[in-house]
Amino acid sequence: MSSKDDILNHPLPKHIAIIMDGNGRWAKSKGKIRAFGHENGTKSVRTTVESCAQLGIEQLTLYAFSTENWKRPKLEVKTLMRLLISSLKKEIKTLQENNIRLNAIGDIKTLPTKVYNELIHVADATKSNTKMTLNLALNYGSRDELTQMVQKIGEKIKNNIISSEKIDESVINQHLYTRNLPDVDLLIRTSGEQRLSNFLLWQIAYAELYFTEVFWPDFSDEDLYKAIASYQKRERRFGKTSEQLN
Numbered sequence: 160m161s162s163k164d165d166i167l168n169h170p171l172p173k174h175i176a177i178i179m180d181g182n183g184r185w186a187k188s189k190g191k192i193r194a195f196g197h198e199n200g201t202k203s204v205r206t207t208v209e210s211c212a213q214l215g216i217e218q219l220t221l222y223a224f225s226t227e228n229w230k231r232p233k234l235e236v237k238t239l240m241r242l243l244i245s246s247l248k249k250e251i252k253t254l255q256e257n258n259i260r261l262n263a264i265g266d267i268k269t270l271p272t273k274v275y276n277e278l279i280h281v282a283d284a285t286k287s288n289t290k291m292t293l294n295l296a297l298n299y300g301s302r303d304e305l306t307q308m309v310q311k312i313g314e315k316i317k318n319n320i321i322s323s324e325k326i327d328e329s330v331i332n333q334h335l336y337t338r339n340l341p342d343v344d345l346l347i348r349t350s351g352e353q354r355l356s357n358f359l360l361w362q363i364a365y366a367e368l369y370f371t372e373v374f375w376p377d378f379s380d381e382d383l384y385k386a387i388a389s390y391q392k393r394e395r396r397f398g399k400t401s402e403q404l405n
């Protein structure tokens with residue numbers, strides 16, 4: 160068992176990213192349709208966001224809809240978009256009460272207008288909140304992000320705004336959807352799958368990876384504490400040796 164108190168006695172990850180997986184299988188295991196899984200997934204979103212804020216996590220990034228998720232059946236995409244709008248409308252109060260800022264990452268301009276408008280509205284209303292930033296990855300894909308970054312920098316080189324010799328990691332960071340965010344410290348994926356699915360590939364270069372069998376709708380505070388406790392036991396060497404760290 161990993162209690163909240165144990166976790167608070169050790170350094171916390173500054174930035175947690177989560178691949179929320181297993182909604183469909185969770186619903187299937189209960190003889191229900193996939194939409195039921197997504198609806199229950201929103202409950203785990205709510206509890207995880209609140210718990211991370213209460214623990215003092217500074218950045219939480221959730222993979223809510225990928226650039227590849229458009230390939231799902233039309234009705235499922237519609238359900239996910241509907242859930243997003245209703246969650247944003249419902250949770251704006253919780254975000255304000257918990258001093259949480261909402262930030263969207265991804266190619267959000269091509270989302271349905273209603274989703275886009277609600278996102279901008281909530282992001283704007285919460286922009287001065289300081290306790291935690293909730294980054295919602297929507298229409299997000301790492302390959303798309305890296306492609307757009309190269310295009311933006313290429314355009315600046317063409318217009319003599321920057322010279323190619325000046326391109327370094329910080330210039331690249333500033334042209335990603337995640338500009339101004341610190342690197343991910345802990346990446347969690349639920350549902351037993353062990354892959355990255357085009358999520359934050361640049362930003363997780365030195366992240367600790369944590370995989371759990373638990374389906375996303377069942378992901379509880381206890382599961383979150385377990386993931387953080389596992390992170391706290393690891394030695395992060397960033398390319399150095401153990402001896403150099405001591």
Ligand code: FPP
Nearest residue numbers: 179180181182183184197200201223242246
């Ligand atoms: C993966 O489960 C989950 C998603 C593709 C979307 C996650 C969305 C939510 C939790 C609901 C809305 C989000 C917010 C932020 C309010 P899956 O469908 O891939 O499950 P499976 O692998 O078992 O089929």
